[in-house]
Amino acid sequence: MTEMRFIHETLGQRVRFGTGESADGVAAEIKLLGADQVMVIAAPSETTLARTVSADIPVALVHQDVRMHVPVEVAARARSAANDHRVDAIVCVGGGSTTGLAKAVALTTGLPIVAVPTTYAGSEATSVWGLTEGGTKTTGVDTRVLPRAIVYDAALMTGLPVDLSVVSGLNALAHCVDSMWAPRTDPINRALATEAIHALAAGLPKIVSAPESLAGREETLYGAYLAAVAFASAGSGLHHKICHVLGGRYDLPHALTHAVVLPHVLALNAPNAPEAEERIAGALGGDTAVRGLQELRHRLGAPRALRDHGFRENQISDAVDVILPVVPDTNSTTVTRDRLTYLLRDAWEGADPR
Known part of the structure; x- marks a missing residue:
């Protein structure tokens, strides 16, 4: 008979799962954070949805410069925008590329993230970040990039082809x-x-x-x-x-x-x-x-x-x-x-x- 032995680490974050409740969930999470200068990250195709989701929070800017695999120059522009607007929290609305960009900002700033996924990528539930430079994608693990909270709303997925x-x-x-x-x-x-x-x-x-x-x-x-x-x-x-x-x-x-x-x-x-x-x-x-x-x-x-x-x-x-x-x-x-x-x-x- 073998002895079961392992070490398991569970990452700490709050999950809100409710169809049609994303705007209320985001507002509740931003209130818990005490944030009043929020950076909303969303690709151009998700901007209208992002504005609806973030309607009840204090938005300092909506950042749309999102690219697949998070090129380092795209990450640098997002970090600069966050600094210029003195933001104190990030709400990312979109798929893995959008969440990845939010993580790139959090990696150097420590800003808390509230993630609102619109795909099934899963990046929102991990502390893994990734940046691409010169054809090489570098990944790492850092607790700073783990979103503080996830707001799941299946109604946001119906627009995904x-x-x-x-x-x-x-x-x-x-x-x-x-x-x-x-x-x-x-x-x-x-x-x-x-x-x-x-x-x-x-x-x-x-x-x-x-x-x-x-x-x-x-x-x-x-x-x-x-x-x-x-x-x-x-x-x-x-x-x-x-x-x-x-x-x-x-x-x-x-x-x-x-x-x-x-x-x-x-x-x-x-x-x-x-x-x-x-x-x-x-x-x-x-x-x-x-x-x-x-x-x-x-x-x-x-x-x-x-x-x-x-x-x-x-x-x-x-x-x-x-x-x-x-x-x-x-x-x-x-x-x-x-x-x-x-x-x-x-x-x-x-x-x-x-």
Whole structure:
């Protein structure tokens, strides 16, 4: 009989989950912070929504200069704007890029963040930050960037198109899968990830069949939060190491890259991670984890090939060179140059890992 032994860290933040209640939730959180000069960060496409969400708080400025993967020059401009307006809190309304920019400001200023997600990215529930410079994406962990509070409102998700909902939801699913074998994984992370897979597998097909359905949006949002909490504790596994390189170095769309690469990483690792294989397969309702994932992806009409989205075949070798040094030592399957090359080639051409 083995002895269970692990160290688990739970990050401290408040979560408000209520459909149609985002404006009230944001106002309540800003009041708790005692802030009176708030910086609202939102991409141009989210500005109208952001103004509605922030209608009852003291807004000092609305900052719209948001870019995918948070280039360092974009972060510098946001930090300068926060300083110029002497802001004392940040409200970010949007997806992972918007949350990432808010984190970049908090990293150097310590300003508290209230995050209002409009995708299933999950960045709002982690203390992970990322900045891109010269084709290299650097990530780190710092408690200063963890949002003080999250305001979840499924009604804000109904404007997210189905195709973007699918890749964003599969990005959340990637958090679950990586949490099964990441460097700091433990039984609590695996339990959270398993429940998250159940919720995502139930919610995403409802979004595809009925995009305006709040039930599907709520289930998916709940699953995305659990997935992010598991990932925040477990750390980045092989999947995220691969996708951070592909996104930062070749400017590939973040969520879409995760959606395409995920089945290939799962196919590589599952044979040598029997407990994770059993959990994932059970949560997806498949006889194997990979088959369950692929059946879900088929139902969702998920993207299949990186070559359709900007990644070139002649970039595979370069990507392998950059990824190999950051492969976690704890990965369940030994990652060789040949294995990684085959994985990236399959993801590039859209091969079925089954």
